[in-house]
Amino acid sequence: MSEFLQHLVNMLVLGGTYALLGIGLTLIFGIMNVVNFTHGVLYTFGAYIMFIVVQQLGLNFFLALPVAVLAGWLLGAAIELTLLRPLRGSDIDTTMLVMIGAWIAMQSGTLWIWGGVAKSVATPFPEAPLVLGPVSVSWLRLFVLAAAAMLILVTYLLINKTSLGRAMRATFQDHDTASLMGVNVDMIYTSTFAIGSSLAAAAGALLGPVYVIFPQMGDLAAVKAFAIVILGGLGNITGAVIGGFILALAEELGAGYVSSGYRDAMGFLIIIAVLIFRPTGLFARAERVG
Amino acid sequence: MTARSIAMTIDQVAVRFGGLVAISDMSFTVGEGEIVSLIGPNGAGKTTAFNVMTGFLTPSAGHVTYQGTTLTGLKPHEIADLGLIRTFQRTSVFPNDTVYDNLLIGLHRQGRVRLLDAILGLPGARASERRLRQRASELLEWVGLERRAHDAAGSLSYGEQRLVGVALALAAEPSMLLLDEPVSGMNASETHRFVELIRGIRDRGITILLVEHDMPMVMTVSDRIVVLNYGRIIAEGTPDVIRNDPAVIEAYLGHGAGRA
Amino acid sequence: MRAIITILAVITLASVPLWLRDPYLLNALITTGIFVIGAMSLNLLLGFTGQLSLGHIAFFGIGAYVSALTSLGFDIGLPGDVRLVHAPWPPIIGFVLAILIAGLCGYFVGLLSFRVRGAYFVIVTISFAEVVRLVALNWVELTQGPLALTNIPSIALPLPGFGELTLRTKMQNYYLVLVVALIAYLLIARLVHSHFGRAMRGLMENETLAVSVGIDVTRTLTIAAVISAAIAGAAGSLYAHYIRIIDPEVFAFINTVTMVIMVISGGKGSLAGPVIGGLIFGLLPVALRPVMAPEAQWIAYGGVLIAILFVLPRGIVPSLAQRLTRQRSGTTALAPVALPETGAKEPA
Amino acid sequence: QTIKIGVNEPLTGAFAASGTYVVNGARIAADEINAKGGILGKKIELVIEDNKSNPTEAAAVAEKLITSDKVPVLMGAWGSSLTLAVMPKLMEYETPMVVETSSSGKITTTGNPFIFRISPPSAVEAAAFKGIVDKLALKKVDFLVINNDWGRGTAEDFSKMMKDKGITIGLVETMDQGAQDMSAQLSKIKSSDSETVIVTTAVDQLTLIFKQAAALGLKKRIITTGGSQNPDQIIAQAGAAANGTMHLTTFLPWFPDKTPNPEATNYFITEWKKRGFEFAGCTESFRGYDGIRTAAAAIEKAGKAEPAAIKAALWNINIKGLNGDIVFRKSGPEGKESGQSQPNVYLIEINDGKVEMKTL
Amino acid sequence: MERDVLEIRDMVCGYGGVTALRGISLDVKAGQLVALIGANGAGKSTTLRAISGLVPPRSGQMKFEGIDITGARPPRVLASGIAHCPEGRRVFPHMSVEENLDMGAYLRRGSGEIAADRDRIYTEFPRLAERRRQAAGTLSGGEQQMLAIGRALMSRPRLIMFDEPSLGLAPNIVERTFAIIRGIRDAGTTVLLVEQNAFAALEMCDHAYLLENGRIVLSGAGTELIENEHVRKAYLGG
Numbered sequence A: 001m002s003e004f005l006q007h008l009v010n011m012l013v014l015g016g017t018y019a020l021l022g023i024g025l026t027l028i029f030g031i032m033n034v035v036n037f038t039h040g041v042l043y044t045f046g047a048y049i050m051f052i053v054v055q056q057l058g059l060n061f062f063l064a065l066p067v068a069v070l071a072g073w074l075l076g077a078a079i080e081l082t083l084l085r086p087l088r089g090s091d092i093d094t095t096m097l098v099m100i101g102a103w104i105a106m107q108s109g110t111l112w113i114w115g116g117v118a119k120s121v122a123t124p125f126p127e128a129p130l131v132l133g134p135v136s137v138s139w140l141r142l143f144v145l146a147a148a149a150m151l152i153l154v155t156y157l158l159i160n161k162t163s164l165g166r167a168m169r170a171t172f173q174d175h176d177t178a179s180l181m182g183v184n185v186d187m188i189y190t191s192t193f194a195i196g197s198s199l200a201a202a203a204g205a206l207l208g209p210v211y212v213i214f215p216q217m218g219d220l221a222a223v224k225a226f227a228i229v230i231l232g233g234l235g236n237i238t239g240a241v242i243g244g245f246i247l248a249l250a251e252e253l254g255a256g257y258v259s260s261g262y263r264d265a266m267g268f269l270i271i272i273a274v275l276i277f278r279p280t281g282l283f284a285r286a287e288r289v290g
Numbered sequence B: 001m002t003a004r005s006i007a008m009t010i011d012q013v014a015v016r017f018g019g020l021v022a023i024s025d026m027s028f029t030v031g032e033g034e035i036v037s038l039i040g041p042n043g044a045g046k047t048t049a050f051n052v053m054t055g056f057l058t059p060s061a062g063h064v065t066y067q068g069t070t071l072t073g074l075k076p077h078e079i080a081d082l083g084l085i086r087t088f089q090r091t092s093v094f095p096n097d098t099v100y101d102n103l104l105i106g107l108h109r110q111g112r113v114r115l116l117d118a119i120l121g122l123p124g125a126r127a128s129e130r131r132l133r134q135r136a137s138e139l140l141e142w143v144g145l146e147r148r149a150h151d152a153a154g155s156l157s158y159g160e161q162r163l164v165g166v167a168l169a170l171a172a173e174p175s176m177l178l179l180d181e182p183v184s185g186m187n188a189s190e191t192h193r194f195v196e197l198i199r200g201i202r203d204r205g206i207t208i209l210l211v212e213h214d215m216p217m218v219m220t221v222s223d224r225i226v227v228l229n230y231g232r233i234i235a236e237g238t239p240d241v242i243r244n245d246p247a248v249i250e251a252y253l254g255h256g257a258g259r260a
Numbered sequence C: 001m002r003a004i005i006t007i008l009a010v011i012t013l014a015s016v017p018l019w020l021r022d023p024y025l026l027n028a029l030i031t032t033g034i035f036v037i038g039a040m041s042l043n044l045l046l047g048f049t050g051q052l053s054l055g056h057i058a059f060f061g062i063g064a065y066v067s068a069l070t071s072l073g074f075d076i077g078l079p080g081d082v083r084l085v086h087a088p089w090p091p092i093i094g095f096v097l098a099i100l101i102a103g104l105c106g107y108f109v110g111l112l113s114f115r116v117r118g119a120y121f122v123i124v125t126i127s128f129a130e131v132v133r134l135v136a137l138n139w140v141e142l143t144q145g146p147l148a149l150t151n152i153p154s155i156a157l158p159l160p161g162f163g164e165l166t167l168r169t170k171m172q173n174y175y176l177v178l179v180v181a182l183i184a185y186l187l188i189a190r191l192v193h194s195h196f197g198r199a200m201r202g203l204m205e206n207e208t209l210a211v212s213v214g215i216d217v218t219r220t221l222t223i224a225a226v227i228s229a230a231i232a233g234a235a236g237s238l239y240a241h242y243i244r245i246i247d248p249e250v251f252a253f254i255n256t257v258t259m260v261i262m263v264i265s266g267g268k269g270s271l272a273g274p275v276i277g278g279l280i281f282g283l284l285p286v287a288l289r290p291v292m293a294p295e296a297q298w299i300a301y302g303g304v305l306i307a308i309l310f311v312l313p314r315g316i317v318p319s320l321a322q323r324l325t326r327q328r329s330g331t332t333a334l335a336p337v338a339l340p341e342t343g344a345k346e347p348a
Numbered sequence D: 001q002t003i004k005i006g007v008n009e010p011l012t013g014a015f016a017a018s019g020t021y022v023v024n025g026a027r028i029a030a031d032e033i034n035a036k037g038g039i040l041g042k043k044i045e046l047v048i049e050d051n052k053s054n055p056t057e058a059a060a061v062a063e064k065l066i067t068s069d070k071v072p073v074l075m076g077a078w079g080s081s082l083t084l085a086v087m088p089k090l091m092e093y094e095t096p097m098v099v100e101t102s103s104s105g106k107i108t109t110t111g112n113p114f115i116f117r118i119s120p121p122s123a124v125e126a127a128a129f130k131g132i133v134d135k136l137a138l139k140k141v142d143f144l145v146i147n148n149d150w151g152r153g154t155a156e157d158f159s160k161m162m163k164d165k166g167i168t169i170g171l172v173e174t175m176d177q178g179a180q181d182m183s184a185q186l187s188k189i190k191s192s193d194s195e196t197v198i199v200t201t202a203v204d205q206l207t208l209i210f211k212q213a214a215a216l217g218l219k220k221r222i223i224t225t226g227g228s229q230n231p232d233q234i235i236a237q238a239g240a241a242a243n244g245t246m247h248l249t250t251f252l253p254w255f256p257d258k259t260p261n262p263e264a265t266n267y268f269i270t271e272w273k274k275r276g277f278e279f280a281g282c283t284e285s286f287r288g289y290d291g292i293r294t295a296a297a298a299i300e301k302a303g304k305a306e307p308a309a310i311k312a313a314l315w316n317i318n319i320k321g322l323n324g325d326i327v328f329r330k331s332g333p334e335g336k337e338s339g340q341s342q343p344n345v346y347l348i349e350i351n352d353g354k355v356e357m358k359t360l
Numbered sequence E: 001m002e003r004d005v006l007e008i009r010d011m012v013c014g015y016g017g018v019t020a021l022r023g024i025s026l027d028v029k030a031g032q033l034v035a036l037i038g039a040n041g042a043g044k045s046t047t048l049r050a051i052s053g054l055v056p057p058r059s060g061q062m063k064f065e066g067i068d069i070t071g072a073r074p075p076r077v078l079a080s081g082i083a084h085c086p087e088g089r090r091v092f093p094h095m096s097v098e099e100n101l102d103m104g105a106y107l108r109r110g111s112g113e114i115a116a117d118r119d120r121i122y123t124e125f126p127r128l129a130e131r132r133r134q135a136a137g138t139l140s141g142g143e144q145q146m147l148a149i150g151r152a153l154m155s156r157p158r159l160i161m162f163d164e165p166s167l168g169l170a171p172n173i174v175e176r177t178f179a180i181i182r183g184i185r186d187a188g189t190t191v192l193l194v195e196q197n198a199f200a201a202l203e204m205c206d207h208a209y210l211l212e213n214g215r216i217v218l219s220g221a222g223t224e225l226i227e228n229e230h231v232r233k234a235y236l237g238g
Ligand SMILES: Nc1ncnc2c1ncn2[C@@H]1O[C@H](COP(=O)(O)OP(=O)(O)OP(=O)(O)O)[C@@H](O)[C@H]1O
Pocket: A286, A287, A288, B017, B020, B021, B022, B040, B041, B042, B043, B044, B045, B046, B047, B048, B049, B089, E138, E139, E140, E141, E142, E143, E168
C-alpha cells in the first residue's frame, strides 16, 4: 500500500514534468503546425543557461529562471526568423526537415562548446525530502510542480483568453484570412515560435537542476513531449496536461507492477490504445464533411 | 407521373450532434430516373442528409436504403461502389494534381485491375489505362475545361473548381447522383448550360437528388421537391405546389422570391 | 529521356566496384545502399500516401532480427513448459522470412493507419517502433537483448547444380544490395504509376473526395504499408547479414531520422528522390570525416541539410525537375498557391 | 615515418563524454612514449576516429582505419555493441584490437582471436567481489542496472556469485540508457525487504539515482559496480546524497600509492591535470592510457608494425598498467581464443564528500 | 459624393507564372456601390485580393482616399479602411462563431462598441446567435457564409469588398444580405461587390464593371449593363 502511495505521488510529480514538456510543443506543433525537432534542443538550452548563470556566473537560482526563459525566447525568435520565415508556405515536411537539421547542428554545437560530461546545478532547496507518512518527495520537485502549474495556467490564459492568443489560433488556421482581419501574421509566427521556445527553455531550466544536464538530454524529453501533445489532441492545452498525467501514470505503474524493462513500453502501448479508440487524441476537435 | 420503381428510401432518419438536432424523423423516397430537389433554409440539414446517404455520417436513428441495399454500416467507398455518388458543397478537388489527373483518379471505379497485373504491367492493365485516358478526355470536354487540363486543380478559380467537382462525380460512374449546390458560383448563363447537362445525365437513366438554393433552377429542373426546415420535412410536392406553399415561403423563399 | 537517365544511372552504379577498390568506400556504399532501400520504402508511405512513419526503422529492425534468428536458430521457453527450438536455416530463407514477417507487421500498422492520420499516425508508428525495440531489448531469451546477436552468417545464394555462393566480399555484397534496390525501385515505380498509385495520391490530397469516388482507404493504405514494410524488412535482412551483429540499437530513432532525411531532401513522392537524397546523406559523413572535427561534422551535416532545403524546398529531384520544365517550356509549371480550405488540415 | 595506432571511440552521440575521456588518456600515453623516443625508433601516431556511438559507424571506422590508414593495431570501441560490431572486421582483415572498456562477456567468448581486452568483464568483477562479500555481511540484495549488455551481464554474474555465497537475490530492476527518472524503480526497491542495492550504470545515471533515492527516503546500502563511476563527479553533483555509497572500481587515482604502479599513476594524474582536464575523468581516461601502452608494448615486442606480429606479441607482453598487471590469458573456444587480462578491483566508499578506500 | 475613394490604374498581377489580371483600371466613388461581374476565372476574386494586399501586384498603382496602397500588406490595407469578405467563406474552423466575429474587430479598440456591433449582427442573422459557441468549421455552408459577412462588417470599414456574398445562402437570406449591403451603402460606406447573381448585383449597384480574361471590357451604370446584349447573353441567362 505504501508503495502504491509512493507511486501515486511520483506519478503526480512526473506528470507535472510531462505537462510542462508538452505545453511549449502544443503551441508550436499543435497550433503552428511545425514539427518542431528543436524542442528538445531548446529544452537543453534552457538547462545550460541555468548552468551558466548559477554555476559559472554564480547568480541566484531564482534569478536564473527568468534569464533562461528570456534566452529561450530570443533563440526561438532567431530560429523562426532565419530558418522558418524563408520557408513560409512550404510543405510541413520541408519545415520538419529543416528543424531536424537545426536539431542535429545545435545539439552538436552544445557538445562542442560544453563537452559531453554531464553538469549539474545547485539549488537552494533542502536535500532532505518532505516526508508525509509513507511517502517522500523532494522540495525541488514540489517547486517544479508549482512552477509548471503556473506556466501552464499562464499559457492557457494566453491562448484562450487574450486577443493575441485568438490571433495566434486564427493565423494558423488560415493565415491569409487572418491577415485580412488585420493580424500581422509575420509577428504572430515569430512570437508563437518564440513563446513556445521559451516554454521549452523554461522546462529545461526547471528540470535541468532536477536531473543532470548534458547535450542529448532533450531527445527523450522531446519524444515524450510529442507523445503527450498528440495524446491530448493537437493544440489543446488542457489535453496536454491530462496526456502528461496519463503517460506518467502508465510509466509509473508499468515500472512498479509490470516490469521496469517495459516501463516506457507501457506509455507507448497506452498511446497506441488511446489512438485506436480515439483516433484524434483524447480531446478531438469537432470536424465535419461536406 | 408514371409509377416508377424506387431508387432510394430514407426512412425515419435522425441525426444529432451532441445536443443539436440536425435532422429529425426524415422520410422520403426518390424514384428511379427522377430529379428530386431537397431544399430548405441554411442549416436545415440538407448536407447532413447527404452525409448520411453516402455513409460519411451514421444516423442516430433510421436508415437509408438504396436499390434494395440498406446502407447502414457501409463505408463511404462501399456506398460509392453501389453507384451512389455525391458532390460537395465546398470546393473539393485533388489540388496538387492536374485537372486531367483529377479525372483519372475519379475514374478509379472503372480502372480497377488486379494489383499484380498492374505491377507486372500485363496487357489487360495497359488496355484499361488507355480506356481511362480516353474517358478522362471526354469528361474534360464535357465540363468545358479542356483549356485547363494541365493546370493544377488547386490553381483554378472557385467556379472552375466546382465544375471539376461535378466532373469527378460523373467520372465515378454514378447510378444516382447527389449534387450539393452545384451551380453556386455560376452565373445565370452558366447555370442555364448546367441545367441542360443535368437533363442529359438524367436522360442516361441516372437518378438525381439535388440540393440547391437557386430557385429558378430548382423549379425548372425538378420533378419533385422536398423541403426541410430545422431538420424536419415541412412540405413535399411538385415545383408548382412548393412555390405557393405558405410555410415554405415563410421559412425559406422569402416574400420577394415570388419572381423565382 | 527519363528511361535513358535511369539506365545510365544503373550502369554507373553497376560499374562502381570495377574501378573503386577502396574497401572503406565500398563499405560506405553498401551500408548507404541498404539505407536507401529503407528510404525508398519509407517514400512509398510518406511520398505517395502522405502518411509519415517515424517508426519505420521498426520494420527494418524486425527484418534484421527475423533474418538473424532464422539463420542462427534459437531455443526459447513458452508458457506451459513448452520449448520452441529452431535449428539454423540458410540465410536466404531468413531473407524471405524477413520480408514476409515485416510485411505482416506492416499489415497491422496499416490497419491502424486506417483509423489514424497525420500526427496521430506519426506517433503510433513511433510508439510501435519503441515497443518493438523494448521487446527486442527485454526478451533476452529470444533476442539476447542488449547482449546482441553475433556471428550472423553472410548470405549465401543457392546455385542449382553448383552448391552455394556465400557472399563474403565487398563486391559480392555490393551487387546483392544493388540488385535488391533495383527490384524495390521497379516494384515501387510500377505500383505508383498504376491506378493503385493514383488511389494513394487521391487519398493523400483529399481523402473525403477520394472516398466519395469509391477509393477504399483501408485497402489502399494497408497494401501500401505492407509493401513498404516488406521492402524495409528486406533492407533489414541485408543489414543483419552484412554487419553480422545486431542489437536493439538498430531501432534507434536516429536511424529513422536518417531515412526521413534521405527521402525528404531528395524529394518525397518522386521515385529517384530517396536514391539521390540517400546517396548524398549516406556519403556526406564519409566526405566530412577527414576534413573536420567530429562535432563540426554533425554541424556541417545539419547545415547542408538546411541549405539544400533553402535552395530546393520541395526536395532535390522535384525542385530541379520543376526548374527544368520551366526552362524548357518557357512557362512555369503551376504550383497552386496554397489557399487553405475551411477545414484546417492536420499536420502530416 | 611513424607507427600508427587506430583509435575507434565514440566522440559524438550518447557516449561522447566517455569516448573523449578515453581518447584524452590515449593521447597522454602516446605523448609519453614519443617523448621517450617512440618505439622501434619511430614515433607513434594515433589515428583517432569518431564512431558516433553507432555500431554501423564503428564497423565502418574500423574498416577505414585498417584499409585506408593501414593501422596494424586498433584500440576501441568503448561500448560493447560498438566493439561487437567491429569484431567481424578484425577477422576479415586479421588485425588485432585492444579493448579498453567494453564489458560484455561475449566479446571474449565468441571465438575472435584478434580481441585483447584489458577491462574486466562482469564475471571477472564478480569474482573479485567475492572476497569482499563476506566482510559486508550481505543477506539480500536488489539490483538496479542499466538495460544493456553491461548492466544485464553484471546482474547475471553477480547474482550467480552471490547465490553461491548463500545471499538471497531480490528484485532485478532495469533502466533504459538515457532514462532520467528512476523514481518508479527506486520506490519499488524502497518497499522491498533487502538491505543492499547493487547499481550498475554510467556516472550520470548514478548521480540521478543517488539524488532520487535520497528524495524517496531510500535508506539502503548502495554498491555500484563497473568502475566508470567518477566518484568525484558524483560527489560534486549528488552532494550529500552520495554519502555512504560504495563503489567497486578498478583504478585508484585518489591513492596513487596504493595502485600497482604508483609511478605511472602519478605521472598520469599530473599530466592529466596539467592538460586542464577534470580530475573526475581519470577513472575513465586511464583505460585509454593503458590501452595505448598495451598496444605500444606489443609493437615493441613484435619488433615490427605488422598485424600478425603484433597479435602474436600481445600474448607475450607483461606490463604494469595503472590498474594492475596487463597479461593476457586465453578465453573462449579452443583454437580461436581471445585475450583477457585480469585487472585489480577495489572497493571505495564516499564519506562526507570524500573518497575512502575500504581495505579488503 | 463625386470623390474617387479607390483608384486603380493598370494593375497587373498573377500567381506564379500565370497572369490573372492584365491591366485593370477602375474607380470607385465615395458612397457608391460598385459591382464587378464576369465569368468563372475572369479575375474578379484576384482583383479583390490585389486590392486587399493578398496578391501583390506586379505593376500598376492603387490609391485609397488619395493614399498609395500599392503593394501594402493586408493589415495595412485594413487599417486604412478597406475590409474584404473573401470568397469561399474562409471562417476560422476551430474557433467559435463569436470568436470569429471578434476576429473581425481585431484592429478595433473599445469592447463596448464591439459588443454592440456583434449584437447587431446577431439580430441580422439570428441563426448565428443560436450558434455562437459552435465551432465555425461545423456550421453549414450558408451559416458559414453569414458568419463571413458578419465578420467583415465587424471591422467598420469605409470601403467593404464582398466576394460572392450570396453564395450558398437561402433565397430569403440572400434578400436580407442584399438589403444589408444596400443599407451600409446608404449609411455612407462604399461597397465593391463581386457577384455571380449578376442580375441582382447590376440592379442594385451605382456603377458596374465587366471583367473578361483579366481585362475590364465594359463599364457603366448597372442598368446600362443589364440592357447590353453581350451581358444579357453571357451573364444573365437571357
Ligand atoms: N459536425 C457537426 N457538429 C455540429 N453541428 C453540425 C455538424 N454538422 C452540421 N452541424 C449543424 O447541423 C445543421 C445542419 O447542417 P447542414 O450542413 O446539413 O445544413 P444545410 O441544410 O446543408 O445548410 P446550407 O444550406 O447552409 O448548406 C447546421 O445547423 C450545422 O451547424
